[in-house]
Amino acid sequence: MEKTSLSTPLGRITVIDALRGFALLGVVLVHMTQHYGIFSFSDRGISEPLFPAFDEFVRWLATNVLSGRFINIFSFLFGLSFFIQIDRAKRKGIDFHKRFVWRMIILLVIGLVGNCFYTADILPIYAILGIVLVFLSRFKSKVLVVIAALLLLGTPRLLMIGYDRLNQTELVQNSIQRTSEERPSVRPSMQMEKPSFINSAKNNLTNGMEMKMNIQFGKYGRGYLTMALFILGLIAGRFRFFETVHERKKRNVLLFIGFTLGTLLIDGLIKLFPAHNVGYFTFMMPNVEVTPSLLIVAMLCDISTVLFSGALVMGFIICYHLNGIGKYLNVLSPYGRMGLTNYELQNIMGCLVFSPWAFGSVFGNWGATEVFMLGLAIYVLQIVISRCWLRSFLYGPLEWLWRSATYLQRQPLKKIQQNIRVYTE
Template sequence: MEQHKSFSTSLQRITVIDALRGFALLGVILTHMWQHYGIFSFSGMGQNEPLFPQLDEALRWLLQNAIMGRFINIFAFLFGLSFFIQMDRASKKGIDFRKRFLWRMAILFIIGIIGNCFYTGDILSIYAVFGVLMVFLYKCKNWILIVVITLLLIGLPRILTVSYNQMVKVEQTTNTGTAQTLENRPAVRPQPSNMEKPSFLNSAKNNLTIGLERKLNYQFGLFGRGYITLALFILGLIIGRMRFFEQVEIQKKRNFILFAGFVLAVVVVNWIVGLFPPQDTRIFMRPDADISPALLEL
C-alpha cells in the first residue's frame, strides 16, 4: 500500500540549528533589554550613576561589539535556512510546500501587524513580506542569488533612491531657482509619540500610522537595515542548499578553518576601516543632503 503523504511525517532535526536559533533569540532579548525595548525617553526620571561604572562600561562594550546586531543577523540568516529546510523536506515527501508557506507568512504578517499596535519596532511583518519574496527566489540559481546579495549589501537600492532624490532636487533648482527641500523624515528607530488623549486605541492608531511609517523609513530609508536582512535570508537559502549544517559534525577541520578565516577577515576589515578618517557615510543616504562636500572631505 502506498504511504500517505503528510506534512506531519517527522524527519530528524538538525540539533545545531535548534541550538543556534535559541542562542540568537537570547541575544535579541539581551539587545532589546539594553535598548529598553525601544523606549528612549523617560519623562520625570533622572539618570542615575551606575554603582559599578567599570563593570557597566565593560558590559556596554560587550553588548555593542559582541551582541548588538550580531544575533539579529544570525536570526535572519536562520529564517532563510529554515525556509529551505521546510521546502526541501516537503519536496522529499512529494509535497509542494509553497502554498502552505505563503499561508504561514500571511498569518505571520497578521501577527506582526497586531504586534505593531503595541510595539512599533516589531519586525514580524517585515519578515513575512521577505518570506513571500523567498518563495519566488527559491528556484533561482545560486550565482543569481549571490549577485542579488552583493547588490543588497553594497546598498544599490539606497544608491538608486538617493540618485533619484538628487535628480529631483536638481530639477527643482533648475525650474524654480531655489532648491526645494524634499520631504525628509529622519530615519530613526521608532519612538513613542505624545498623544493628546492617551488610550490603547489612540496608541494603536499612532503605532499603525506614524510608528509604522518610521519603521519602514528605518528599514528601507537612511539606515537600510531591511536590505541587509533580506540578504541574510537569501544567504541562509544558499547555505541550506550546500547542506552545510547537515555535515557540521563530520567536517570539523573545515569548520575550524572557516572560523579562523572569518576572525582574520574581521581583524583585517576593521584595520582597513581604521585607516580612513571618521565619516558618517549615512549622510550620503539623506534625500535632501548635498553630498558633494561630504565626498570632498573623504
C-alpha cells in the first residue's frame, strides 16, 4: 500500500514543468551549436558559411545568453524536485531518503546508457550529486546557504590549487631528474578507429568520461556549481516559493530586477580585471599560470551565470502568469513533464545528426545558423510528440521506467478516466 500511495501522482505545479521545458530549449540549442562535441565533415571539407552574419550572432547568443545559464535552471529544478518528492512522502508518513538514493542509482544507469550517445550527458553527474544532496538535506537551511555560498565562491577550486602549489616543488624536482632516455622521443601515433556506434560508445565511456569528470570535479569545477544549484533548489522548495509564486507578483518583479541588476554589476566587475578565458582548458593547460585575478574572474563568472539564470527564471515566471502570454508558455508543460525522456532524445538525435557513422557527412559542415534552426525544429517536434503522448499516457517512457524501477513494481502507464482530473489540475 505504501508503494501504491507513494507512486500516485499529486497535483502538479505546472509552471515548474513549463520552466523545465524552457530550460531544455536552451540546452538543445547550445549543444547543437557545439555539434554535440562531434566534428565530422564530408569529403568536400568545410564548406563556406551560408549565413556568416547570422552565424556570428548565433555564436554570440549561445556564448553570452544560453551557455551555462539554461543548464543552471535544469540543475536548480532537480534540487527542487528532490524536495517535492521528499516532502510529499513525508506528508504520507514515509521517509523517502533511502528510496531516493536507489532512484539515483537507477538514474546513473540511465545516464551511462545516454553517455554512449553523448559524452557530456549530465545525468551521471546528477546521480552522483543527488546522493550527496540526500545527506546534505539533513542540515538546516542556514547551513545549506553557507555551503552553497562557499561552492559559488569557488572554495573547492581554491583548495585544489592550494594543494597543487604545496606539491609544486616536488613535481618540478621529479621532472628535472627524468633523463632524456626516460622520455619518449616520439609520441605514440593516434590510430583512428573505424567510425561506428560501438567505437563511439567505447570512447565516450572511457576518454570522454575521464574528461567529463575532470570538467566537473577538477579545477574548472562545473560540478561544484551544479551542487550549489541543487542546494538552492532544495532551499526554494523549503520556503514553498513555487507554491505561492502565482500570488506574489510584486515579489516576482522585484526578484527579476534584483537578479538583472546583480548580473550587470558582476559583469561590470569582471571588466575591471585583465581579460581571461576561464574555460576548462585554461585550468588544465600545464603552462597556464593560475593567477589570483584568474581565480577572481572565474568566481565572478560563476556567480554571474547563476544570477543570469535567476533573471531568466523570474522573467519566465512573470510572463507565465500574464493572461495574454501564459497560455502560450504553458505549451511547454508537457515537454517539461517528460524532461528526462526529452533530454535523452535530444542527445540521441544530436549523436545521429553529427556522428560520422550516421549523418555527420550531411550535417557535420553546417554552419551555426543552420544547426541552430535544426535544434529549434527538433525542439518543436518534441513539443508536439510530448503533447500527443501525454494525452494517452501518465508519464513519458523514461519517466515511467524510472518510476517503476524506483518502486521495483510496474507502475500504471496508460491513462484511465479517474486519473485525467488529477493531471489537468
